[in-house]
Amino acid sequence: MKLNKNVVVYEPVEIGKDPIIEDFVILGKPPTKAKNNKMKLVVGDFPVIRSGTIIYTGNTIGNHFQTGDNARIREKNRIGNNVSIGAGSIIERDCEIMDNVKIHSSCFIPEYTIIKKNAWIGPSVIMTNVLHPPCPAFKRYAPVKGKKCCHGPIVEENAVVGAGAVILPGIIIGESSLVGAGAVVTKDTPPNCLVAGNPAKVIKKIEEIDCPLGFYKQGEVYSWRKK
CATH class of the missing domain: 2.160.10.10 (Hexapeptide repeat proteins)
Structure with missing residues (x-):
């Protein structure tokens, strides 16, 4: 070389x-x-x-x-x-990032985060891993020792996280779900749903999303994520 x-x-x-x-x-x-x-x-x-x-x-x-x-x-x-x-x-x-993951520019992925196959992380996404920073128990109770005091988010397969979203410690982003740009995610998100806002809430099912440009029919907007 x-x-x-x-x-x-x-x-x-x-x-x-x-x-x-x-x-x-x-x-x-x-x-x-x-x-x-x-x-x-x-x-x-x-x-x-x-x-x-x-x-x-x-x-x-x-x-x-x-x-x-x-x-x-x-x-x-x-x-x-x-x-x-x-x-x-x-x-x-100590993160695990699985096959075909795309993480865009200026993102922060903290210790003990898991991002599963085919996930897509937009620019300037911030993930966190400590509930009460700066907690003195951070190192003593890291998940590698069987505790959950410090743990990054878990992003399930085919999930999409929009630009500038903030995801709090230990949150699970559901499979094939979509987190809207600028959302603050404080609770686990269900699979196949669009969540948005601060705090993020379920807006609709993925199959209910329309393409405003008409390239995809309703229900097909994110069908390409599973190919």
Whole structure:
């Protein structure tokens, strides 16, 4: 693998076939407090990692991964195939992002978030993971120790989160649901529903949404999400 002189790699790093790695990328960066780092960054085949991206050590990333400029991905995340992380977005540690997820620019995804297959996260979406910040129990009761004090949202398969939405800790965004732009989601959303507002409320079923431009009939607007 041939890299430009201004790309920084902290070993151990394993990258698959035919990577495109642009200028000023940092790969395998250890956390500030890490001592004798033994974690490894693994990235699959055909990645496109754009300028200014920082990917920490301990991540496992699938094939056809892409980032926008200046994306930040902290340690110990599990990221599937065909995932895109937009420019300026931040993925904190210990998240699971499954296949075919698209995260647009300037998003914040906190620790212990789960985003399932085919989900679509619009620009400037903010997800949160602590009920009462800055809570001193944050580290002692993280979900990896069997507690639920600190947990990011769970975005189910085929869900769509519109631009600028805010999702509170531990909220479940239902399968094939749509969160309207600018919504503040304080309760779990049912599947196959449009929710919007502050606080977000169910507006209608997905099959009741019309296309104002007439490209889709009523009931077909989000049929493409399941293809």
